[in-house]
Amino acid sequence: MIVQIQGNVKFPITLDPTVWIFDDRKQSFEEVFHPESVEQDNEAEEELKRKSQRFDREVYQQKLNPPVNKSLHRKEKERILTESFMMPIKPFIHTSEPDPSVSKAVLITENGEHTLQADRFAEGLLLFSKDGKPLKEDGPVHLYFTDEGDQQEPIKGIRKIIFQ
Structure with missing residues (x-):
């Protein structure tokens, strides 16, 4: 249930999405896609x-x-126990301090790898809770983008993020 940020970064970090429920930066799925x-x-x-x-x-x-x-x-x-929540990825990228030459983010999932532009990835939101429960089966996180709306197909099961 952890996500590692590695690669061409100054500080490799490990994220634990199960504690984000207490983070003030979290946003509900409804707040993001149906404000x-x-x-x-x-x-x-x-x-x-x-x-x-x-x-x-x-x-x-x-x-x-x-x-x-x-x-x-x-x-x-009550809200925590019933709603779905997302966390912006940008603060964690900022903390890991990727090298200025980084151009790609490789997402390692259970089903393979997904490569995205680093700038595009930084605009993403990680879904970490659905209907008040952590994502266990296809988690720990799913990647969404606000400009694609809630009908998009997210990248599921992200376990590791490697900046290249």
Whole structure:
């Protein structure tokens, strides 16, 4: 259930997609491919938060500071157990620091290799959770691109990424 980034990089790294569920950079599949439906839910949630903050200020008369370690609320816990989530690959590529001469990313999967342009690969999103569960059978991650939409055929079962 890990993905290795290797090849012509300064820092080879190992990614563990099972812990990304707690990462603030994650995005739901719906947020990425159907943002209009998510906006309506977010507006109602934001209004509820504003009312809650106003109530807290009136009752406690204190300045509200955001928590240092954000805890999961009940709604977020339900969301984690039911939705599908994706993670942008770009921050991990940045951390591994590929050599400027890198032009290709070779994705090693259970079914063979897939070669992509490095710039194109950097724009991808890795699906790591489907319906609240990690991708075990054809995982640990699937690669999607936002410009191809949710009807595209993803690259599944990525186990290793080699920059050349």
